Amino acid sequence: QKEVEQDPGPLSVPEGAIVSLNCTYSNSAFQYFMWYRQYSRKGPELLMYTYSSGNKEDGRFTAQVDKSSKYISLFIRDSQPSDSATYLCATYSGGYQKVTFGTGTKLQVIP
Amino acid sequence: NAGVMQNPRHLVRRRGQEARLRCSPMKGHSHVYWYRQLPEEGLKFMVYLQKENIIDESGMPKERFSAEFPKEGPSILRIQQVVRGDSAAYFCASSPSKGGVWPQHFGDGTRLSIL
Numbered sequence: 001q002k003e004v005e006q007d008p009g010p011l012s013v014p015e016g017a018i019v020s021l022n023c024t025y026s027n028s029a030f031q032y033f034m035w036y037r038q039y040s041r042k043g044p045e046l047l048m049y050t051y052s053s054g055n056k057e058d059g060r061f062t063a064q065v066d067k068s069s070k071y072i073s074l075f076i077r078d079s080q081p082s083d084s085a086t087y088l089c090a091t092y093s094g095g096y097q098k099v100t101f102g103t104g105t106k107l108q109v110i111p
Numbered sequence: 112n113a114g115v116m117q118n119p120r121h122l123v124r125r126r127g128q129e130a131r132l133r134c135s136p137m138k139g140h141s142h143v144y145w146y147r148q149l150p151e152e153g154l155k156f157m158v159y160l161q162k163e164n165i166i167d168e169s170g171m172p173k174e175r176f177s178a179e180f181p182k183e184g185p186s187i188l189r190i191q192q193v194v195r196g197d198s199a200a201y202f203c204a205s206s207p208s209k210g211g212v213w214p215q216h217f218g219d220g221t222r223l224s225i226l
Contacts, residue, residue: 008151036217043115043202043217044154088153096159098167099144099215103153 003027006089006102015111019076023089023102026070030091030100033065035074038086038104047087048074079109115140115205115218116185123224124193132188132221136205142166143186144215145178148200160186190223198225 006023013019021035032051036044048063050056056063064073072089089102116135124130136143141162146154159167160180171178175193180186190197200222204215 004153006153041219041222043219045217046214049214090154096166098156098159098169100156101146101154103151 001026003100004089004091004102007105008103010106010108012108012110013079015079015081015109017079017109019074019079019083019107019109021074021076021087021089021105021107023072024070025072025091025100027091027093027100028067028070029093031094032092033063033072034090034099035061035063035072036088036090036101038088040085044088081109081111084108115203115216117201117203117218117221119221120219121222121224123226125226126194127192130190130193130197130223132190132201132203132223133185134188134203134205134218135185136203137216140205140207140216142206143180144204144206145186145188146202146204148202148220154202157188193223193225195225198223 004023004025035048037047038044050063050065053065053067060077062075086104086106088104090099092099115137118133143160145157147157148154156170158171158178163182175191177189200220202217202220204217206215
């Protein structure tokens, strides 16, 4: 079993839709949870970063962590064509432990 | 550009040749990480280095692959006697000296193609 599972998609939505992206993880030691956005032929770009359970909002983006069910979510409101990219969830336990990434979900927002 | 710089952006090698990938971390960052990304797969951790030290190489293949981060100059990921299966995008990330392995900032990668 992979430490972090993520549906690869692709996910196709109309412009203005609410997008829900999800990951599950297996290691209960994971404490820090991140979402990256990766455009084609580019490096991952940090979007959201949360510690432990709860919600964090930044503009149109909301990250949600439920440690009891080991479930990570990213919501995108009022989706735009410029949001079309691959979204990677990532997590680590803290200190100098390595970061583990999901495989990424490819999102396409259609104008 | 104060970001993580990787070069070359594209590298083509024939089977059996050596590939050298370079990474200059962000200014003030002393931790460097190398990841490999295969098509339709996520980022796979390879190695974590600080200046002149390898901290964690648990993701590195045991043979043909090596990495260094010298006191002066960029970090180098070296692949000897490349094979077709080494074709991938290789990303470098860096983080500040404090706070453990976070936050990590990524370069735009080197795309290695093996003929």
